[in-house]
Amino acid sequence: MSTVSPTQLTKRSPRESTSATATHIDRFSFIGLIGGISAFSLILLTLPTLIVLLASLSSAQTLRFPPPGFSLQWYLALFNYPELWRATSTSLQLAFWTTLLCIVLGIAASVAMSSSRARWVAAMDALVMSPLALPGIAVGLGMLTFFSTIGWRLSLVTLVISHVVICIPYVVRTTLASLTQLGQSLREASTVLGASSTYTFFHVTLPLIKQGVITGGFMAFLSSFDNITVSLFLSDARTEVLPIRMWSMIENDLDVRAAAISGLLIVSTALLMLVMERVSGLSKFLVKS
Amino acid sequence: MNLKLFSPREWQLALPLALFLHLFYVAPLVFLLASSFQPTPGASGISLANYLRFFGDTVNLKVLGDTVFLGIQVTIACLILGYPVAYVYANAPAKWKSLLTFLILLPLLTSSVVRTFGWVVILGRQGLINSFLQNLGLIAEPIRLLFTHQGVAIAMTQIQLPLMILPIVASLAQVDPRLAAASASLGGGAWRTFWKITFPLTLPGVISGCLLVFSLTVSSFVTPSIVGGGQVMYMPTLIYQQAVVLLNGPFAAAVSAILLAVVLTVVFGLSALGQKSRAYIR
Numbered sequence: 001m002s003t004v005s006p007t008q009l010t011k012r013s014p015r016e017s018t019s020a021t022a023t024h025i026d027r028f029s030f031i032g033l034i035g036g037i038s039a040f041s042l043i044l045l046t047l048p049t050l051i052v053l054l055a056s057l058s059s060a061q062t063l064r065f066p067p068p069g070f071s072l073q074w075y076l077a078l079f080n081y082p083e084l085w086r087a088t089s090t091s092l093q094l095a096f097w098t099t100l101l102c103i104v105l106g107i108a109a110s111v112a113m114s115s116s117r118a119r120w121v122a123a124m125d126a127l128v129m130s131p132l133a134l135p136g137i138a139v140g141l142g143m144l145t146f147f148s149t150i151g152w153r154l155s156l157v158t159l160v161i162s163h164v165v166i167c168i169p170y171v172v173r174t175t176l177a178s179l180t181q182l183g184q185s186l187r188e189a190s191t192v193l194g195a196s197s198t199y200t201f202f203h204v205t206l207p208l209i210k211q212g213v214i215t216g217g218f219m220a221f222l223s224s225f226d227n228i229t230v231s232l233f234l235s236d237a238r239t240e241v242l243p244i245r246m247w248s249m250i251e252n253d254l255d256v257r258a259a260a261i262s263g264l265l266i267v268s269t270a271l272l273m274l275v276m277e278r279v280s281g282l283s284k285f286l287v288k289s
Numbered sequence: 290m291n292l293k294l295f296s297p298r299e300w301q302l303a304l305p306l307a308l309f310l311h312l313f314y315v316a317p318l319v320f321l322l323a324s325s326f327q328p329t330p331g332a333s334g335i336s337l338a339n340y341l342r343f344f345g346d347t348v349n350l351k352v353l354g355d356t357v358f359l360g361i362q363v364t365i366a367c368l369i370l371g372y373p374v375a376y377v378y379a380n381a382p383a384k385w386k387s388l389l390t391f392l393i394l395l396p397l398l399t400s401s402v403v404r405t406f407g408w409v410v411i412l413g414r415q416g417l418i419n420s421f422l423q424n425l426g427l428i429a430e431p432i433r434l435l436f437t438h439q440g441v442a443i444a445m446t447q448i449q450l451p452l453m454i455l456p457i458v459a460s461l462a463q464v465d466p467r468l469a470a471a472s473a474s475l476g477g478g479a480w481r482t483f484w485k486i487t488f489p490l491t492l493p494g495v496i497s498g499c500l501l502v503f504s505l506t507v508s509s510f511v512t513p514s515i516v517g518g519g520q521v522m523y524m525p526t527l528i529y530q531q532a533v534v535l536l537n538g539p540f541a542a543a544v545s546a547i548l549l550a551v552v553l554t555v556v557f558g559l560s561a562l563g564q565k566s567r568a569y570i571r
Contacts, residue, residue: 022478030478030483033373038377041373044446109305115299136508137529139317139318145320161313246403262402265403270395
């Protein structure tokens with residue numbers, strides 16, 4: 001009964017080869033589609049940045065692509081543009097104070113949040129993270145209404161306050177991630193050995209969560225420097241920030257000098273990223289968090 | 290010996306931030322909601338006039354519809370384009386990873402005005418696409434790409450793409466590679482393994498990516514205002530116009546409240562789905 005007839009044997013081999021072909025088609029179609037789409041996406045991701053860089057070196061008088069020739073004329077034109085430098089200086093000051101305040105408030109809150117399992121931690125987490133998801137334009141308008149109701153005049157101070165709200169999630173997220181990885185045993189050890197909680201914080205906790213704090217601070221700095229939606233409502237002529245100046249340059253008359261500033265911003269962001277990768281392992285927090 | 294390792298006062302460290310956010314974030318949002326019930330700027334009393342006006346006007350309803358449609362379009366496009374990148378990243382050898390990280394993060398970290406400006410150069414009358422098509426002789430006159438809904442959707446997709454990729458990368462990193470190997474050794478093909486094993490396990494990442502992309506797309510202002518150029522109107526541009534140009538604060542507040550409601554509905558809906566998918570994985 002269990003003898004295999006020759007016909008059965010010959011019948012089996014073609015079926016096996018079709019299934020092997022099917023496996024190959026299955027594998028190659030999968031790899032091909034995934035690879036093809038990712039190649040397309042990576043080009044899509046990179047192209048606009050490269051094109052802005054090339055356009056900023058154009059010798060043409062109007063914005064056109066591809067440029068007819070190359071020159072540094074648009075970068076040189078930036079030297080005669082005092083409003084731009086004022087806006088840049090305001091933006092840098094704003095981002096500096098925002099980052100500083102975010103770090104101080106953020107570390108304190110993160111330390112408390114990581115060492116408690118009480119119910120308030122979840123509520124606090126939702127409160128701190130929500131500005132990431134809520135429309136910035138609504139938050140900005142709300143703050144404008146609020147400040148004018150309580151009678152505060154718009155200034156760098158109100159601008160910093162509004163940016164802290166928008167940027168705090170980055171610092172808290174990366175600092176909390178560092179604190180969770182760290183665990184509590186080292187802090188406990190330090191306390192058991194008689195160190196005060198202040199000493200423990202500055203000599204044990206802070207050095208160990210440094211990378212998370214730096215990464216969060218970097219993200220906070222960049223998003224403050226880049227913010228438009230909130231600044232739109234809370235800055236006036238005296239406190240004009242760079243992104244708003246650039247926005248009006250592009251929006252109104254497509255000033256080609258905007259390409260040169262964009263070029264400067266792209267190069268400095270890329271350099272900062274490389275430095276941050278060395279210092280704090282930026283990608284570790286952004287990709288794996 | 291004091292075995293209470295954390296002084297009970299440690300929670301007080303969270304107080305400054307909690308107070309700060311309640312004063313300068315929660316209170317302003319409450320003020321915003323309250324002012325949306327003001328009948329006209331400066332008038333006192335409570336009325337639903339602004340909401341009735343919004344929902345009574347087809348122009349406003351079209352703005353709301355276009356905004357939600359843009360959000361859905363961009364989210365789906367980002368998911369289709371972003372998932373493969375995350376998959377390749379997760380399976381890439383270490384030496385390729387740092388290059389991929391750089392390519393994914395650079396657009397995320399460059400200023401949003403700069404990224405939008407790139408799209409003006411690409412889509413403009415004398416831009417990349419028009420000069421390419423003209424050189425090929427396919428078109429005689431530049432075609433209109435800027436100031437269209439599709440132009441905004443394309444630009445927004447590129448701008449939001451990293452925010453879809455990053456959460457998916459994070460959840461792919463948590464999938465045990467032995468599961469895919471087990472599926473393959475049991476005869477599961479590449480597609481079958483992907484749809485039955487890998488994709489369901491990364492649903493939390495997919496959901497948080499969709500959540501970020503949707504809420505940031507419907508609330509973004511810069512790209513729609515520049516690429517859309519006032520021809521296509523979205524909720525944030527409407528809010529800005531009403532508040533700053535027409536000085537109708539209460540109506541702008543009502544539009545903001547409606548946009549907030551849309552975002553919150555999607556956030557809560559997707560978060561609930563996310564909880565479910567997490568429970569399914571465990």
